[in-house]
Amino acid sequence: MKKWAELALGVVTSMGGFLEVGSIATGVQGGASFGFQLGWALLLGTICLAILMEATGRLAAVSGRSYADLLREHMGIRFFIVPLVAVLIPSFLVLVSEIGGVAIALQMATGIAFRWWAIPIALVGWFLLWRGTFSIVEQGTAMLGLVSLVFLVAVFKMHPEWSAIGAGLVPSRPDNDKAKYWYLAVSILGASISPYLYLFYSAGALEDGWTIKYLNVNRITAGVGNLFGGGLALMVLVGSAIVFMPRNIQVDAYEQISLVLATPLGRGGFVLFLVTLFITCFGATVEITLANAYLLAQGFGWPWSENMKPAKDARFATTYTVVILLACIPIALGADPLKLTNISMVISAASLPVTVIPLLVLMNDERVMTTHSNGWLGNIALGSIAILAVALFVLAAPLYHLGGG
Amino acid sequence: MPLPTLAHLTAAANGPRAHRAWVSAVLCVTLATMGCAKKDYKSETGRTRAWTATLELARQQHGLRATNDAVTRQLLDRAIEARAKEEPLLAHYAKSDSERVAARGVLDSLQQQIRQLEQATR
Amino acid sequence: MKDGLDLRHDVQDAQLVDRNSENIGRCDALMLELRDGKPPRVATIVIGGAARNERIGRWMTGLARLFHGRGDGSDGVSRVPFSAMKTVGDTIQLDVRRGELPSEHVEQWLAEHFVCRIPGAQGKKERRK
């Protein structure tokens, strides 16, 4: 019974925590410009994320250590600095975008310009981190995040051609605007596979006290939970495709996105969109802030835990305090949240190789994984993700030049 | 023979060069991403038409009371902003007389939508 | 314990904990004493400071100099004799107290001057079940 509750909680957590500013923005832009055609990028991104989370979760459950901890120990400080910087920079930018998402939701609800909301949001997020425990931060925001199911309702109400949606899950070449198509594919992938997600997940496994007994919970949480979450993100893309594409609306501002739900569901849909944007971005804000603090604390061997009193892990608590306060500054200065989101997703995609490739090696190190190291199937999967990651690293910048902005 | 571990692999690359190459690669990507997308006549008319369509949808939803006044006003502001930005861009990219006429038409219909939505919100 | 210690794999960069199993940083550098006619002795574990910066690269040393100015780089460095090592496993336990280590001064300073001045720093957080 308890096991089932744990499984359900895991699935709900990954599902409710899946949507955030990046998946909403890239999904809507993809749907508006190319209909259902980019569904495959979302599917691919979700599968990659599920595999990476399963691997880092297994790593944590078997070794009792987080991915960042093992990276530092096995790469040495000299090489650890590379993934450290390559994760900190994009995840900080994504964090800024998430704060922007929350601020835009509040702007749309109240009419007060988003920049005034940046500091209050950072303070509320900080307060949650300061006083809350790990399960409140993770599961609390994920539960509320289930409000994002409204996208599923909206899509059902519009009676899409499901076979056409299915056809979009198979990659195909665009008829026109090739650069934009591939740029959007890269940003959808970047939004789905953020390094902070699996670093947070492996630290979270330790916060929740996972042991080797949790391998099944890990498998289901990472696999089923993310597939459901990816399904929700697909609904965002589909909804946008149905509402925007026939009208030739391109998405240049977050305010436009509210029309995706207002059109089929009326006022209720509009309000629920604002709530979804607010909750999911806020959840991601606190999670990314924590992920940055975990990465530094584990990399440098400081005491860390969201379940400890801040006085007991002062460097860790100071880190998340500084990170969240710094991240609200660009929004308070009026940076365009959508432009920022687009840039962050591309940089995030480009940063993947330095965290994916070492994972492949660690998962095969029997000194770390004992009898639970990767089998050939796991190696093919992770190896393919590593190749994809290198491709994204090479292609991200040129595609942004040609198709983005 | 022991299989190599992460530590062995990084040990071999102890020279500072390999490391610096990584850092500069990451920096290059970061800097290169700060660029901007390609713009031309076609992309800018598309963008302007998209705002016209957005306002049409916004007016419709406003009429149905599906959205609040705040969002309608923000969309209006964004559209006015976009029109001000597109006008000189289209003047720059329109190369032939027919393109100039078409661009004028696109901008005018956006202006018309702006006016209509302004009236609807009043 | 297995036969011998692999200094790179088991010791360098390992997570260090004190007598009370609290995290006290990582083995940023390991000093060996070369002796004539005798095998090199594993002498000291170094935590923090110049040794770590040097391992990261010359740019880090330069960066640290930029911030700390004239300091000789010995501030905040702990040098623990290897004989203080109690156990080696996933972490290395050293027979020291966290409060005694110069590399932990930052933690104490932050706790005293920043964290504990904010309300709620000592408030209750539930332990997980």
Place this chain on the structure above:
Amino acid sequence: MSREVALHHLLGRTVRDPNGRKVGRIEELRARIELQEARSDYVVAEFHVGSFGAIEGLAGAHFARLLLHRLGRLAPYTSHSIPWDRIDLSDPRNPRTRDSLEELKAKSAASGSA
């Protein structure tokens, strides 16, 4: 007389034999406990010198190598375990073995660890 040297200054150094030929790079130092009257110390017992310099830092090469290895031991990786007293560290920047490359290879083959 004793001198201090940092482990990270030794790791990655190229080791040469008395004739100046490259043996490999220092990859690992194995220490063993040395019991004495008053206290016990860890001392370095042997140096692992391997040829990983050839495929610097390429983590992916792990699999390429694994594959090659399975496909008939074509892997170019060689390594030697050299006891502490067979390596000359009087200049820690230029460690030298006391045995020639041939002798090292013979020893490795004899202990079956090549």
